[in-house]
Amino acid sequence: MEQPITVGVDLAKSVFQLHGVDAEGAVVLRRQLRRSQVLAFFQNLPPCLVGMEACAGSHHWARALGRFGHDVRLMPPSYVKPYVRRGKTDRADAVAICEAVTRPSMRFVPVKSEETQALLLCHKAREFLVRQLTQVTNAIRAHLGEFGIVVAKGVHNIGRLLEAGDRADLPASARQPLRLLAEQFFQTQEKIGELTREIRREAEASAPAKRLQTIPGVGLITATALVATLPDVMGFRTSRDLSAWLGLTPKPHSSGGKERLGRISKMGNRYLRRLLYLGAMGVITSRRRGQPGEDWLWRILQRKTAKQAAIALANRMARIVWALLRNGTEYEAARAA
Known part of the structure; x- marks a missing residue:
C-alpha cells in the first residue's frame, strides 16, 4: 500500500x-x-496532512496526532457538509473530510491547548449551574405563589421569599420540599461562586483578559471566555469577520442585483454572543440613567429600541475585541469615540 499524504478521519x-x-x-x-487502535496506527504512519471535523474530542486527537509529526487541521462541520456527495455514512463523511481539508479556501479551527479547554470547562460548568439556579428559583417562586406568597422578581429576592414562606401558615407536608429546594438554591449559588473565583484567578494571570476588561461592557466572565475561545484572532482577516463569526452581522437575502439585509444570522458561538449582548445592555442601561450625549450610541437609541441598539453595540464590541487582541493594546475611549 502506498503511503497517503492526506487522510480524512471521521471521529x-x-x-x-x-x-x-x-x-x-x-x-x-x-x-x-x-x-x-488510532494512536498506534498514526504512530507508524509517515507525517501527513490529517483532516478532522471540529467536534467533541477533536482537539484531544489533534494534539495527540500532532505529537507524531502530522499536520492536523480541524474544520467546522458545516463547511465539510457540502463535500458529502451522497448519503450519510461514516465512509462518505471521511471522503468529504479528506477532500475538504485540501481546499485552499477552507477555514480551519485553531487547536486548543489543555489549559484553554480547562478554562472553557469552568465557563461551561458555571453556565450549567446558572441555568440550574434559574430553574430552582422559578420552582420556589411558583410553589409559594400557589399559597399566595409573592415578592419582587430576581434571584436577589429569593431570601425575602423564603422568609415570607417561613412566616406563613403553610401545611407541614409543604415545608419539607420547600426546604430541600432552598438548600439546593444556596448550594448551587455557592458552587457558582467557587467557579467564578477560579475564573477570576485565571483572568488576573492573563494579560489579554486584563486588556479586554478595559472595554465598556466587557467584564471578567466575558473577557476570559473571549481569550479562551479566541486563542489566535489572526484567523480572522478583518474585525467584521469576527463579528460575523459570532453571528452579530445581518444575514443577506440578495438576488437579481438587489441587496437585502435581514436580521442578524445568530450563527457561531452562542455563549459569546449572549455575553456581549448582556454587556451591551448593561452599557445602555447605565447610559440612559446618565446624561444624553452626541455619540453614535445615543443617536441609535433615538431611532431604535434598546435591544436593537444592544445588538449594534455588541457588534462594535466584537470588532474592538479583535483589534485589541490583534494589536496587543488597551481600549482608548477618546479614540473609539
Missing part, C-alpha cells in the same frame, strides 16, 4: 473511519479503526 465514540489519498489523488487507504 466517533468507538469506531473511526479513515480515508487517505496519495499525491495524485488516488485512494490508497480505506479503513475502520477502533478507538484503542
Whole structure:
C-alpha cells in the first residue's frame, strides 16, 4: 500500500473511519479503526496532512496526532457538509473530510491547548449551574405563589421569599420540599461562586483578559471566555469577520442585483454572543440613567429600541475585541469615540 499524504478521519465514540489519498489523488487507504487502535496506527504512519471535523474530542486527537509529526487541521462541520456527495455514512463523511481539508479556501479551527479547554470547562460548568439556579428559583417562586406568597422578581429576592414562606401558615407536608429546594438554591449559588473565583484567578494571570476588561461592557466572565475561545484572532482577516463569526452581522437575502439585509444570522458561538449582548445592555442601561450625549450610541437609541441598539453595540464590541487582541493594546475611549 502506498503511503497517503492526506487522510480524512471521521471521529466517533468507538469506531473511526479513515480515508487517505496519495499525491495524485488516488485512494490508497480505506479503513475502520477502533478507538484503542488510532494512536498506534498514526504512530507508524509517515507525517501527513490529517483532516478532522471540529467536534467533541477533536482537539484531544489533534494534539495527540500532532505529537507524531502530522499536520492536523480541524474544520467546522458545516463547511465539510457540502463535500458529502451522497448519503450519510461514516465512509462518505471521511471522503468529504479528506477532500475538504485540501481546499485552499477552507477555514480551519485553531487547536486548543489543555489549559484553554480547562478554562472553557469552568465557563461551561458555571453556565450549567446558572441555568440550574434559574430553574430552582422559578420552582420556589411558583410553589409559594400557589399559597399566595409573592415578592419582587430576581434571584436577589429569593431570601425575602423564603422568609415570607417561613412566616406563613403553610401545611407541614409543604415545608419539607420547600426546604430541600432552598438548600439546593444556596448550594448551587455557592458552587457558582467557587467557579467564578477560579475564573477570576485565571483572568488576573492573563494579560489579554486584563486588556479586554478595559472595554465598556466587557467584564471578567466575558473577557476570559473571549481569550479562551479566541486563542489566535489572526484567523480572522478583518474585525467584521469576527463579528460575523459570532453571528452579530445581518444575514443577506440578495438576488437579481438587489441587496437585502435581514436580521442578524445568530450563527457561531452562542455563549459569546449572549455575553456581549448582556454587556451591551448593561452599557445602555447605565447610559440612559446618565446624561444624553452626541455619540453614535445615543443617536441609535433615538431611532431604535434598546435591544436593537444592544445588538449594534455588541457588534462594535466584537470588532474592538479583535483589534485589541490583534494589536496587543488597551481600549482608548477618546479614540473609539
